[in-house]
Amino acid sequence: MTEFSLDDSSILVVIGSGASGAVVANSLAGRGVAVVCLEAGRRLGFGDIVNNEPEMFDKFTWLDERIGSGDALAQFPVWNCKTVGGTTMHWTATSLRLQPHEMQARTTYGEIEGTSLVDWPLKYEELAPYYDRAEDRMGVTGTNGIERLPGNNNYKVLAAGARKIGYEQINTNNIAINSGPRDGRPGCLQLGFCTSGCAVGAKWSTLYTEIPAAEATDYFELRTECMAVRINHDEKNRVTGVTYLDADGRLREQKARAVCIAGNVVETTRLLLNSHSRAFPHGLANSSGMVGKNYMRHVLAGVVGLMPGPVNLHRGTHQAGIVTDERGYDASRGFAGGILFLTVPFTPEVLARLLIPGAWGQRITSVLERYDHLAAMLVHGEDLPQESNFIGLHPDRRDQYGLPVPVVHYREHPNSRRLMQYALHQGRKIYESLGAAEVFDMVDVFPATHNMGTARMGKDPETSVCNRWGQTHDIENLFVSDGSVFPTAGCENPTLTIVALALRQADYVYKQINSNAI
Amino acid sequence: MKRRQFIADSVRLALGTRAAVSMSGMISPMALAGTIGKTFNDHEARTLFVLVHAMFPHRDLDDSYYLDVVAHLDTQTSASARFSGLIRTGIQTLDETAGGSWVDATPERKLQILTALQEEEFFGVILNRAIDVLYRNQEVLTRLGYQGSSIEFGGYLHRGFDDIGWLPE
Numbered sequence: 054m055t056e057f058s059l060d061d062s063s064i065l066v067v068i069g070s071g072a073s074g075a076v077v078a079n080s081l082a083g084r085g086v087a088v089v090c091l092e093a094g095r096r097l098g099f100g101d102i103v104n105n106e107p108e109m110f111d112k113f114t115w116l117d118e119r120i121g122s123g124d125a126l127a128q129f130p131v132w133n134c135k136t137v138g139g140t141t142m143h144w145t146a147t148s149l150r151l152q153p154h155e156m157q158a159r160t161t162y163g164e165i166e167g168t169s170l171v172d173w174p175l176k177y178e179e180l181a182p183y184y185d186r187a188e189d190r191m192g193v194t195g196t197n198g199i200e201r202l203p204g205n206n207n208y209k210v211l212a213a214g215a216r217k218i219g220y221e222q223i224n225t226n227n228i229a230i231n232s233g234p235r236d237g238r239p240g241c242l243q244l245g246f247c248t249s250g251c252a253v254g255a256k257w258s259t260l261y262t263e264i265p266a267a268e269a270t271d272y273f274e275l276r277t278e279c280m281a282v283r284i285n286h287d288e289k290n291r292v293t294g295v296t297y298l299d300a301d302g303r304l305r306e307q308k309a310r311a312v313c314i315a316g317n318v319v320e321t322t323r324l325l326l327n328s329h330s331r332a333f334p335h336g337l338a339n340s341s342g343m344v345g346k347n348y349m350r351h352v353l354a355g356v357v358g359l360m361p362g363p364v365n366l367h368r369g370t371h372q373a374g375i376v377t378d379e380r381g382y383d384a385s386r387g388f389a390g391g392i393l394f395l396t397v398p399f400t401p402e403v404l405a406r407l408l409i410p411g412a413w414g415q416r417i418t419s420v421l422e423r424y425d426h427l428a429a430m431l432v433h434g435e436d437l438p439q440e441s442n443f444i445g446l447h448p449d450r451r452d453q454y455g456l457p458v459p460v461v462h463y464r465e466h467p468n469s470r471r472l473m474q475y476a477l478h479q480g481r482k483i484y485e486s487l488g489a490a491e492v493f494d495m496v497d498v499f500p501a502t503h504n505m506g507t508a509r510m511g512k513d514p515e516t517s518v519c520n521r522w523g524q525t526h527d528i529e530n531l532f533v534s535d536g537s538v539f540p541t542a543g544c545e546n547p548t549l550t551i552v553a554l555a556l557r558q559a560d561y562v563y564k565q566i567n568s569n570a571i
Numbered sequence: 572m573k574r575r576q577f578i579a580d581s582v583r584l585a586l587g588t589r590a591a592v593s594m595s596g597m598i599s600p601m602a603l604a605g606t607i608g609k610t611f612n613d614h615e616a617r618t619l620f621v622l623v624h625a626m627f628p629h630r631d632l633d634d635s636y637y638l639d640v641v642a643h644l645d646t647q648t649s650a651s652a653r654f655s656g657l658i659r660t661g662i663q664t665l666d667e668t669a670g671g672s673w674v675d676a677t678p679e680r681k682l683q684i685l686t687a688l689q690e691e692e693f694f695g696v697i698l699n700r701a702i703d704v705l706y707r708n709q710e711v712l713t714r715l716g717y718q719g720s721s722i723e724f725g726g727y728l729h730r731g732f733d734d735i736g737w738l739p740e
Binding site: 104203205252253364402406418 | 630703720728
């Protein structure tokens with residue numbers, strides 16, 4: 054294993070080993086750039102990945118304290134991972150591109166009161182070649198000649214109901230889960246535990262793709278259980294290193310030539326805000342005051358149908374099922390943004406808690422006893438940016454590292470509620486068209502799994518944190534690599550776009566290093 | 572684990588058969604279980620047992636699974652003063668509302684009281700703990716139709732992931 058010296062100031066430090074961090078790190082290490090990757094979590098092996106949702110939840114979820122306010126769940130506002138591979142361990146692998154009009158959201162939707170809608174500082178056409186590369190790299194079904202996955206029972210219910218109510222764009226999704234052996238990984242066995250880490254490695258996760266590939270280069274060192282606490286800079290406002298707590302709780306500093314932050318938005322924001330200095334009193338790279346603002350997630354709700362026959366929704370790939378007829382923008386629906394309908398399974402435990410929150414007695418057991426007859430979907434839609442939604446630091450609460458606890462503040466925009474009501478109505482119709490005895494809406498019960506917007510890209514340094522490459526306006530050798538840079542959210546699950554942007558950023562960083570610009 | 576099994580087995584042995592549970596609370600397998608528990612007295616154990624059953628009244632679900640919940644609450648109660656206070660205050664509240672012993676009230680009255688108290692903190696805590704214990708037990712899950720871990724069987728690929736037969740063409 055390659056080991057680099059703490060004093061080596063030629064190192065590119067990447068903070069985080071999830072979708073963006075591991076991709077940036079591997080892309081650059083593969084071209085001979087020395088990379089140290091700091092990962093706060095532990096490294097699991099395949100032997101640690103078991104088919105048990107609560108057990109895996111405890112093993113890799115980010116459980117350090119975070120405080121939700123507004124409409125965010127107070128004690129668990131965000132559901133992501135603290136482990137090597139980051140949230141690619143728990144992601145469902147849906148891999149759809151943003152639509153061109155979604156990257157022109159301000160132009161497309163016009164001015165909407167209370168939002169901070171903008172157009173992206175790059176066009177879809179510029180990102181398209183990186184989407185091509187990302188899809189190939191991740192093995193996205195339905196692209197690059199890769200066969201789609203077969204549909205499970207839950208998909209067949211969704212598809213039949215969707216067709217009955219007139220939808221036509223129905224398939225088993227573009228998904229980064231192998232339908233057959235590819236890239237040294239096996240095909241999907243329909244285990245039914247996608248969000249618990251894929252026990253066979255059919256699902257793309259950086260733990261067993263990008264990370265070992267980077268380690269094979271001699272230019273990459275992964276340091277696990279290392280929590281970045283501060284990014285340091287010099288008088289010329291250049292980043293010089295990253296201070297972190299290592300696995301034994303010792304404070305270290307890794308010198309750096311440049312730093313890429315990939316902490317899945319909440320930690321990215323916290324690190325920038327915590328790295329305040331005399332030159333940056335409100336947080337590093339925050340001369341605009343926009344670090345932490347414009348926090349977006351997605352509109353997310355569940356629809357569960359009690360169907361006339363057995364479904365056994367727990368069997369098979371979670372999200373290999375999608376309806377995209379409502380994905381586009383149609384002003385006549387009365388809201389901005391698009392909607393996806395995606396299959397999802399729930400365990401009896403999750404349903405006992407969330408199907409009818411607080412319910413007890415026969416009201417809930419009568420449904421649980423018909424568990425095999427349940428079908429379920431998620432409705433998933435675009436969330437509009439609002440400057441007033443933010444990630445900040447709690448004034449006095451400290452976590453086990455001694456760091457201020459993050460506060461995640463989110464208030465739903467009325468547009469989101471209109472979108473959700475429409476989506477829930479359509480979702481209900483899908484199951485009712487097949488004779489569902491009862492249909493349940495699961496609303497306001499899920500934590501955010503997608504985080505975006507708190508270091509938005511833009512042309513103007515006064516109103517954005519990063520330029521079109523994710524390079525901070527204030528500090529030329531500091532980059533934000535994760536979903537924080539999204540100016541708007543689109544309605545698609547963000548990971549494919551995060552990976553495409555990370556590949557694009559890596560190309561840019563490589564050129565900058567090669568030309569000694571940074 | 573051993574202790575929980577012991578409680579369940581003891582109840583069966585004591586009654587010579589599976590304990591019949593009803594909302595009447597008249598049958599008292601918990602009298603024995605309570606004496607085996609670390610902290611609960613008979614009344615507390617019996618109350619919690621009937622309460623948990625009322626929260627999740629599955630047909631044909633063996634008593635032992637509900638006893639597992641009571642055993643879990645017992646362990647938590649002995650480990651935490653705050654938890655103990657919450658549970659015992661809860662039982663007191665039930666009894667006070669019943670004007671005597673909640674567990675000995677009529678089934679209708681018991682449900683009435685639970686409905687009136689369902690927003691209380693103790694109720695939510697016990698509800699959540701009951702979910703933890705009941706719906707993480709694979710035997711219970713199997714009865715409900717959730718088959719659980721599939722990796723050891725090669726997943727559901729050849730075990731019915733797409734075997735639905737009733738959908739219209």
